[in-house]
Amino acid sequence: MSTHLEISQIAIEFPTPKGPFKALDNVSLKIEKGEFVSLIGHSGCGKSTVLNIVAGLYGATSGGVILDGKEIKAPGPERAVVFQNHSLLPWLTAYQNVELAVKQVFGGKKSKREMTEWIEHNLELVHMSHAKDKRPDEISGGMKQRVGIARALAMEPSVLLMDEPFGALDALTRAHLQDSLMDIQKTLNNTVIMITHDVDEAVLLSDRIVMMTNGPAATVGEILTVNLPRPRDRLALANDAQYVDYRTQVLTFLYEKQRKVEAIDQAKKNSKQQGKPTQQQAS
Amino acid sequence: MARLITLGVKQLKTVALQPLTKESLARWMKAILLPLIGSVIFLLLWHIGAARVNTSLGVFPGPVIVYQQWQGLVAEHQRERKKEQAFYERQEKRNAKKLAQDPNYVAKVRTYTGKPTFFDQIITSLYTVLAGFILASVIAIPVGIIIGLNKAVYSALNPIIQLFKPISPLAWLPLVTMVVSAVYVSKDPMFSKSFLTSMFTVTLCCMWPTLVNTAVGVATIDKDLLNVSKVLRLKWITHTVKIVIPSAIPMMFTGLRLSLGIAWMVLIAAEMLAQNPGLGKFVWDEFQNGSSNSLGRIMVAVLMIGFIGFVLDRIMLMLQRHVSWDKSVILR
Numbered sequence: 001m002s003t004h005l006e007i008s009q010i011a012i013e014f015p016t017p018k019g020p021f022k023a024l025d026n027v028s029l030k031i032e033k034g035e036f037v038s039l040i041g042h043s044g045c046g047k048s049t050v051l052n053i054v055a056g057l058y059g060a061t062s063g064g065v066i067l068d069g070k071e072i073k074a075p076g077p078e079r080a081v082v083f084q085n086h087s088l089l090p091w092l093t094a095y096q097n098v099e100l101a102v103k104q105v106f107g108g109k110k111s112k113r114e115m116t117e118w119i120e121h122n123l124e125l126v127h128m129s130h131a132k133d134k135r136p137d138e139i140s141g142g143m144k145q146r147v148g149i150a151r152a153l154a155m156e157p158s159v160l161l162m163d164e165p166f167g168a169l170d171a172l173t174r175a176h177l178q179d180s181l182m183d184i185q186k187t188l189n190n191t192v193i194m195i196t197h198d199v200d201e202a203v204l205l206s207d208r209i210v211m212m213t214n215g216p217a218a219t220v221g222e223i224l225t226v227n228l229p230r231p232r233d234r235l236a237l238a239n240d241a242q243y244v245d246y247r248t249q250v251l252t253f254l255y256e257k258q259r260k261v262e263a264i265d266q267a268k269k270n271s272k273q274q275g276k277p278t279q280q281q282a283s
Numbered sequence: 284m285a286r287l288i289t290l291g292v293k294q295l296k297t298v299a300l301q302p303l304t305k306e307s308l309a310r311w312m313k314a315i316l317l318p319l320i321g322s323v324i325f326l327l328l329w330h331i332g333a334a335r336v337n338t339s340l341g342v343f344p345g346p347v348i349v350y351q352q353w354q355g356l357v358a359e360h361q362r363e364r365k366k367e368q369a370f371y372e373r374q375e376k377r378n379a380k381k382l383a384q385d386p387n388y389v390a391k392v393r394t395y396t397g398k399p400t401f402f403d404q405i406i407t408s409l410y411t412v413l414a415g416f417i418l419a420s421v422i423a424i425p426v427g428i429i430i431g432l433n434k435a436v437y438s439a440l441n442p443i444i445q446l447f448k449p450i451s452p453l454a455w456l457p458l459v460t461m462v463v464s465a466v467y468v469s470k471d472p473m474f475s476k477s478f479l480t481s482m483f484t485v486t487l488c489c490m491w492p493t494l495v496n497t498a499v500g501v502a503t504i505d506k507d508l509l510n511v512s513k514v515l516r517l518k519w520i521t522h523t524v525k526i527v528i529p530s531a532i533p534m535m536f537t538g539l540r541l542s543l544g545i546a547w548m549v550l551i552a553a554e555m556l557a558q559n560p561g562l563g564k565f566v567w568d569e570f571q572n573g574s575s576n577s578l579g580r581i582m583v584a585v586l587m588i589g590f591i592g593f594v595l596d597r598i599m600l601m602l603q604r605h606v607s608w609d610k611s612v613i614l615r
Contacts, residue, residue, distance in 0.1 A: 057510055075513040087507035091529045091608030100525060104515045135608070155515075 004033040010063035025217035034189040038202040041212030047195045055081050077105045080152035082162040086144040088136040094147045095132040101151045122154040142173035162194040203246045211253045344579040352579035360400040367395045408561030415485025416546045423493035431501025448491040452484050452549040456556050459483045477559040484553040485546045492541035500534025536603040547592045
């Protein structure tokens with residue numbers, strides 16, 4: 001298989017009053033078509049920044065991203081994003097939210113009837129047909145996130161970017177949506193990059209897990225290939241030795257190899273702001 | 284208006300029809316009893332206080348006098364309408380008669396030129412304030428959107444907006460009057476000069492809250508929604524129509540309501556000085572007239588001004604409820 005998406009030695013600096021802050025350095029990653037890749041790391045390590053660069057919302061200071069042989073310079077619907085907090089337009093119904101995307105992407109290419117069918121098909125994929133005429137404030141958080149996913153899928157993206165898509169949801173809803181996502185991915189064979197801070201979610205869903213080191217100048221620490229047969233069943237896997245081993249590897253990276261840096265940072269911070277309550281360890 | 288009344292009646296019914304429990308009693312208190320008690324105490328204090336204030340035009344009008352003057356104004360209005368009707372009937376008869384004698388006769392139709400009653404003046408005021416308010420909105424909303432979208436334009440215009448915002452209508456009026464007189468020269472004018480002067484003064488004073496609030500509403504769009512727009516590669520016009528304007532609508536309406544309130548306050552002052560035949564002129568004329576009825580009639584006008592201001596605000600609120608997607612916003 002040829003490389004579908006290549007992230008090549010990207011680095012990014014943000015200007016701050018104290019001078020430039022290097023958030024990412026030398027991040028490289030090759031992703032194949034249909035692959036499901038998770039980015040995991042402590043909060044603040046720049047995993048969202050990587051996603052935003054791939055989306056085109058940020059420009060890398062050096063290095064670049066190449067999709068199907070073309071360099072990415074601006075955002076576009078072929079790299080649809082599922083945002084952390086759904087980002088639906090609150091004045092439009094679920095249907096209209098998907099419609100806005102479909103009209104933009106397929107306007108002129110599909111007939112009105114085809115577009116209607118396509119919108120309904122995508123809402124059906126995420127099991128939201130029954131509430132298609134409801135506005136975001138009339139449906140639950142999980143349902144909003146589903147509509148957000150439907151909107152992204154409806155753009156027929158070559159890469160689906162998901163920024164902690166289930167982070168704001170309760171555990172049961174999250175499990176349910178993870179299962180739906182696995183189903184959809186099996187059907188559509190999308191390339192997916194997902195940001196997560198949930199180890200179980202990463203192991204369950206991914207083909208590869210990219211573990212990132214702590215910032216500043218964060219980069220790719222280790223890459224773990226998850227060789228579990230699909231379809232994966234969360235209950236069966238819970239006691240599967242292989243699964244537990246993958247899980248342990250990720251946890252080891254996060255809490256042994258990368259913890260040290262975090263701990264030193266934390267100690268520095270604490271000595272600076274004495275008396276203030278210590279911040280919680282990032283999850 | 285009619286909807287307001289039916290709404291009130293509905294509330295009354297739902298409150299009145301429930302069996303008396305502690306909770307329904309509490310609701311009764313809140314919905315009807317407490318406002319009633321407040322009003323009665325106010326009327327009493329007014330009645331007692333007014334009787335103690337003597338002016339050169341007699342005792343300050345209390346509630347009783349004001350009610351009598353109200354009846355007087357209603358009767359005057361009805362008399363005037365009857366006169367008008369009689370005038371037109373006479374004219375029609377006369378023309379019919381002449382036409383019967385001479386088939387080639389071209390009928391002369393003259394409009395009735397009686398003096399405007401209190402209620403005619405209310406209509407004039409409403410007409411003027413709405414014209415001024417709509418003109419202000421037509422200017423303020425697009426400008427607000429532009430300065431909200433573009434930080435450079437905002438920085439350029441902000442000092443000017445801040446400078447013009449606090450200016451009193453009375454300061455604008457002489458200038459507006461002179462400009463209207465100089466510029467609006469026409470043999471057969473469609474609008475009277477006093478109307479235009481009042482309208483432009485209203486516009487100049489009331490456009491600022493809409494402008495500022497629209498700009499703030501546009502500038503504070505959720506960053507995630509902007510990202511959605513970028514990912515979709517929306518054209519700027521689609522971006523503005525589908526994302527910017529809807530998300531600014533709640534703030535826009537806050538501005539529009541403030542503007543309409545200011546417009547109504549400004550109008551009365553403007554009409555007094557510009558002699559536009561509305562409520563402001565009514566107050567001024569009664570003041571100049573100085574009869575024993577004047578203070579009572581002015582008080583009727585004062586209460587009417589308050590009532591109309593209240594109704595205008597409610598109408599805006601209903602419009603906001605109807606148009607705005609954000610039903611969770613506290614509407615008061």
